[in-house]
Amino acid sequence: MNDTVIGVGVIGCGEIAQLMHLPFIHELPSFRIAALCDISVGVIEKLGAQYGVEALYSDYTALIADPAVDAVVVCTYDHGDIVAAALAAGKHVFVEKPLAFTPEEARPMVEKAEASGLVAMIGYMKLYDPGYEIGLEKIATIGTPRSIHIHDFAGRFDTYGALYTQVKATDIPADVMATSRAAAAGRIEASLGPDHAGYVGLYLLLLMLGSHDLAVLRGAFGSEARVRYAQPVGEDQLLAVLEFGEGVPCYLDIGVAHYEWWDEFLHVHGDTDEVRIQFQNPYWRQASAVVTVREAAPSGASERRLPGVPDTAFRREWKHFADCILNGAKPRTPLSGGLDDLNLAVAIIKAMPPKPV
Ligand SMILES: NC(=O)c1ccc[n+]([C@@H]2O[C@H](COP(=O)([O-])OP(=O)(O)OC[C@H]3O[C@@H](n4cnc5c(N)ncnc54)[C@H](O)[C@@H]3O)[C@@H](O)[C@H]2O)c1
Numbered sequence: 001m002n003d004t005v006i007g008v009g010v011i012g013c014g015e016i017a018q019l020m021h022l023p024f025i026h027e028l029p030s031f032r033i034a035a036l037c038d039i040s041v042g043v044i045e046k047l048g049a050q051y052g053v054e055a056l057y058s059d060y061t062a063l064i065a066d067p068a069v070d071a072v073v074v075c076t077y078d079h080g081d082i083v084a085a086a087l088a089a090g091k092h093v094f095v096e097k098p099l100a101f102t103p104e105e106a107r108p109m110v111e112k113a114e115a116s117g118l119v120a121m122i123g124y125m126k127l128y129d130p131g132y133e134i135g136l137e138k139i140a141t142i143g144t145p146r147s148i149h150i151h152d153f154a155g156r157f158d159t160y161g162a163l164y165t166q167v168k169a170t171d172i173p174a175d176v177m178a179t180s181r182a183a184a185a186g187r188i189e190a191s192l193g194p195d196h197a198g199y200v201g202l203y204l205l206l207l208m209l210g211s212h213d214l215a216v217l218r219g220a221f222g223s224e225a226r227v228r229y230a231q232p233v234g235e236d237q238l239l240a241v242l243e244f245g246e247g248v249p250c251y252l253d254i255g256v257a258h259y260e261w262w263d264e265f266l267h268v269h270g271d272t273d274e275v276r277i278q279f280q281n282p283y284w285r286q287a288s289a290v291v292t293v294r295e296a297a298p299s300g301a302s303e304r305r306l307p308g309v310p311d312t313a314f315r316r317e318w319k320h321f322a323d324c325i326l327n328g329a330k331p332r333t334p335l336s337g338g339l340d341d342l343n344l345a346v347a348i349i350k351a352m353p354p355k356p357v
Helices: 016-026 041-051 060-065 080-088 101-116 129-137 174-192 196-221 313-327 335-350
Strands: 006-011 033-035 071-074 092-097 120-122 145-154 225-234 239-244 248-255 265-270 272-278 290-295 301-306
Touching: 006 016, 006 060, 006 313, 016 033, 016 041, 016 071, 016 313, 033 041, 033 060, 060 080, 080 101, 092 248, 092 313, 101 174, 101 335, 120 265, 120 313, 120 335, 129 196, 129 272, 129 301, 129 313, 145 196, 174 196, 196 239, 196 248, 196 265, 196 335, 225 335, 239 335, 272 313, 272 335
Parallel strands: 006 033, 006 071, 071 092, 092 120, 145 248
Antiparallel strands: 145 265, 225 239, 239 248, 265 272, 272 290, 290 301
């Protein structure tokens, strides 16, 4: 690394790497794309030509060994071994969410990252959303909440994904990803235990979609959430009641709907005021979360929208990663937060009625 430009190796060049990470690494002056890795040779050849990158690898250990790589971004399905190898080789790490599939595999990742002195952070981009930051400032002014509601029914990804050109892999044997998913499912079953091993699908929903929301909650109210109630609602939806602080209830409902719009919010009910942070489709660049405040006013009730800032959460997290590496800033989304979220996800599932495989 020269003093100001960080060489990034991208491991896993699929959807999120292509739609969000590669364009920002390419564009931001603190970074250069030093190397690409994917098990699809077709994908890395096309992306290498597109971004002018010659170091192309289908084996992540070779990318990690490349001296031009100062930092890696991990955008594969299964992250644990790759993160461990990158840290062992002295590379800074930016890993997509979820950190890992189980707390058992995440714990050594956190320990290794903390012992390494390297920068390691999770791509919880919603925590870098300017609307979220504005909303948190407002939440801090309304006193102890009477209740909190976090809701994520997502929405259609395809409409927003279609805004970008994506190179799709056509050369990966079908059984490779199936084997990887089956291995992860086996580890999850072991972690959930025999009484709850039948909830792998809902647990994965909590990780792949809901971990964003667990992180959003943690960013607002800390990591001491207790689980008071949890219930499956069919195969692709769940409901839980958490508790923060001195008995503040938090309703969490996560599911998959197919709305044309994006349906995800954090709503905080204070004693006299309410604050709602409405998130936008994550693939919609420049669209920050919208904050609505309802509060008592001299003439009665008032409702207003706080003006957002036109910026992209993914771009802001990359700028923060650069600030951590170049200026010693402390990561706002360290790996330890990902472990907290995995612990909470397991606790939510274990609070559900037993469901053996
Ligand atoms: N922050 C967000 O909003 C967001 C959005 C989407 C996905 N994600 C996360 O990003 C990760 C990737 O998701 P995606 O949607 O891009 O998936 P994807 O399937 O489109 O891409 C994954 C890529 O990794 C490659 N790959 C798999 N195993 C590999 C290995 N061992 N070595 C090298 N390459 C390998 C695959 O060939 C594929 O191209 C997941 O962890 C997901 O949770 C985050």
